[in-house]
Amino acid sequence: MFHNLLYMAMFLLSVSTLVALYRLIKGATASDRILALDAMSYNIIGIVTILSIALNTQNYLDVILLIGILAFLGTVALCKYVERGVVIEHERDN
Amino acid sequence: MNMNVITEWIVLLFILSGTALSLFSSIGLLRLPDVYTRSHASTKTTTIGLISILAGGFAFFLFEDGVISVRLILAIIFVFLTAPVAGHLTARSAHRAGVQLADISVKDELREDLEKHRKEMGGKEAAESKETQS
Numbered sequence: 001m002f003h004n005l006l007y008m009a010m011f012l013l014s015v016s017t018l019v020a021l022y023r024l025i026k027g028a029t030a031s032d033r034i035l036a037l038d039a040m041s042y043n044i045i046g047i048v049t050i051l052s053i054a055l056n057t058q059n060y061l062d063v064i065l066l067i068g069i070l071a072f073l074g075t076v077a078l079c080k081y082v083e084r085g086v087v088i089e090h091e092r093d094n
Numbered sequence: 095m096n097m098n099v100i101t102e103w104i105v106l107l108f109i110l111s112g113t114a115l116s117l118f119s120s121i122g123l124l125r126l127p128d129v130y131t132r133s134h135a136s137t138k139t140t141t142i143g144l145i146s147i148l149a150g151g152f153a154f155f156l157f158e159d160g161v162i163s164v165r166l167i168l169a170i171i172f173v174f175l176t177a178p179v180a181g182h183l184t185a186r187s188a189h190r191a192g193v194q195l196a197d198i199s200v201k202d203e204l205r206e207d208l209e210k211h212r213k214e215m216g217g218k219e220a221a222e223s224k225e226t227q228s
Contacts, residue, residue, distance in 0.1 A: 016120035031188035
């Protein structure tokens with residue numbers, strides 16, 4: 001019972017990841033795609049958490065932190081690219 | 095398994111509520127017409143859903159192994175801090191890059207404020223440049 005419900009939760013999270021993937025491919029603007037990438041990475045973090053519960057191991061918990069940090073840094077870099085056209089600015093203000 | 099049935103159901107309550115919230119946010123990501131409304135659906139619900147799933151994992155390892163998992167606490171704090179910032183950045187960069195609102199939206203107050211601010215700043219800069227020229 002416990003494991004069946006865990007696998008059902010993993011299935012629903014993967015459905016939600018696929019919906020975000022649809023928005024990533026279809027998305028009208030670049031900001032839609034950034035948003036969908038963010039949602040996909042959060043759903044994958046949830047899948048990894050439920051997998052580590054179902055397998056009763058703590059070895060996958062590093063993956064959660066790693067994907068979280070990578071998703072945040074990628075979102076910040078892509079947003080700066082959409083806003084200004086460059087990621088790392090070389091010119092000073094004055 | 096030597097785990098109590100009650101603790102199993104507590105873990106399942108956390109995980110299934112988080113999963114339902116993530117599913118609702120994906121429906122919002124699919125159906126809403128606009129970048130801004132999609133960011134409203136995505137960030138709020140995904141943040142709370144993911145924190146609920148991570149809390150379920152924390153409760154599982156606390157009850158099953160008797161271990162307080164520091165990595166899960168760090169992940170909860172990190173997601174709670176960074177996910178709203180990421181959503182705010184996405185909407186801000188979209189508005190500054192000139193992404194249009196949906197046709198059914200009524201008012202764009204940020205654009206009016208930005209135009210007013212730009213007009214004031216432009217007037218000041220023009221006056222300053224006149225002063226320096228004279």
